[in-house]
Amino acid sequence: MAIPELNKTYTIKALHSDQAMVVYMGSAYDGANIVQMPEAPGYYQQWTVTEQNSYGIRLAPAQDTSLKLTVESTPADPMGARNNAPVKTREPDGSYRQYWMLEDKGSYIGTDGNPKDCYTLTSTGSSYSGTPRVLCVEDASTTNGANVIQYSFGSARNDLWYFEPFPATNRSPDSSDAARSRTGPMPRPFCERCRQRA
Numbered sequence: 607m608a609i610p611e612l613n614k615t616y617t618i619k620a621l622h623s624d625q626a627m628v629v630y631m632g633s634a635y636d637g638a639n640i641v642q643m644p645e646a647p648g649y650y651q652q653w654t655v656t657e658q659n660s661y662g663i664r665l666a667p668a669q670d671t672s673l674k675l676t677v678e679s680t681p682a683d684p685m686g687a688r689n690n691a692p693v694k695t696r697e698p699d700g701s702y703r704q705y706w707m708l709e710d711k712g713s714y715i716g717t718d719g720n721p722k723d724c725y726t727l728t729s730t731g732s733s734y735s736g737t738p739r740v741l742c743v744e745d746a747s748t749t750n751g752a753n754v755i756q757y758s759f760g761s762a763r764n765d766l767w768y769f770e771p772f773p774a775t776n777r778s779p780d781s782s783d784a785a786r787s788r789t790g791p792m793p794r795p796f797c798e799r800c801r802q803r804a
Contacts (some may be wrong), residue, residue: 609723609769610655610663610708610725610769611655612655612656612657612658612663613654613655613656614654614655614771614772615652615653615654615655615668615771615772616652616653616654616655616769616770616771616772617645617651617652617653617769617770617772618653618665618767618768618769618770619645619722619767619768619769619770620642620742620743620763620764620766620767621714621716621722621724621763621764621766621767621768622717622743622746622748622762622763622764622766623642623717623743623747623748623752623764624716624717624718625642625643625644625645625743625748625750626642626643626644626645626651627640627641627642627651627653627741627754627767628640628641628642628643628650628651629650629667629669629695630751632648632650632669633650633695634667634669634670634673635695636673636695636696636697637694637695637696638673638694638695639692639694639753640675640693640694640695640753640754641751641752641753641754642743642747642750642751642752642754643750643751644750648669649667649668649669650667650668650669652667652668652669652772653665653666653667653668653675654666654667654668654671656671656674657705661702661705661707661730662705662706662707662708662728662730663705663706663707663708664704664705664706665706666695667695668772670695672697672698673695673696673697674695674696674697674698674704675693675695675704675706676693676694676695676696676699676701676703676704677691677692677693677703677729677731677732677739677756678691678692678693678694678703679691679701679703679731685701685702685703685731685732685734685735686701686703686729686731686732686756687729687731687732687735687736687737687739688737688739689739689756689757689758690744690755690756690757691739691755691756692753692755693741693754693755693756701731702729702730702731702734703729703730703731705729705730705731706727706728706729706730706741707727707728707729707730707733708725708726708727709725709726709728710723710724710725711724711725711726711766712724714763714766716768722768723768723769724766724767724768725766725767725768725769726740726741726759726765726766726767727740727741727767728740728741728759729741729756732756737758738758738759739756739757739758739759740756740757740758740759740765741754741755741756741765741767742754742755742756742757742762742764742765743755743764744757746762746763746764747764
């Protein structure tokens with residue numbers, strides 16, 4: 607059972623699609639979008655647990671652990687507690703929006719027919735606001751590049767994630783990773799239009 611541990615690196619996959627949570631286009635920009643894509647070589651598809659405390663865990667893309675997985679806020683929603691809020695990589699800001707509470711949901715059969723030990727990741731900011739939202743794939747899509755957002759937990763398979771330990775945690779990024787730098791492609795804009803999930 608892959609229980610996420612501090613300073614360990616993982617591929618994080620959505621149960622419903624078996625696709626990995628990734629930084630779009632391997633961008634190292636502050637504000638890069640998060641999407642699902644089929645697993646492929648590249649540090650931009652790996653996530654490191656960089657902090658673990660009573661607020662939850664912080665997740666950082668392994669290609670640049672200075673950035674953190676973050677729920678986007680608005681002036682009307684400073685805690686990032688709303689449904690359909692985008693999730694991006696951001697510089698550390700000390701907010702609850704950069705922490706995630708793990709909850710073990712037990713074993714489910716994946717798309718490959720094998721059991722997966724699954725978790726929900728609830729954004730701490732939304733939980734502290736009294737409206738817990740979980741990390742999920744928008745619209746339960748199985749399409750490459752579908753947005754990862756936060757939404758109310760509905761016991762759906764696109765709300766569930768499993769962690770696969772990355773076997774080469776201490777390796778240096780390869781040439782394909784190095785090419786994805788802060789001078790690389792800008793992330794695509796997030797569609798703010800609210801859509802109901804399947």
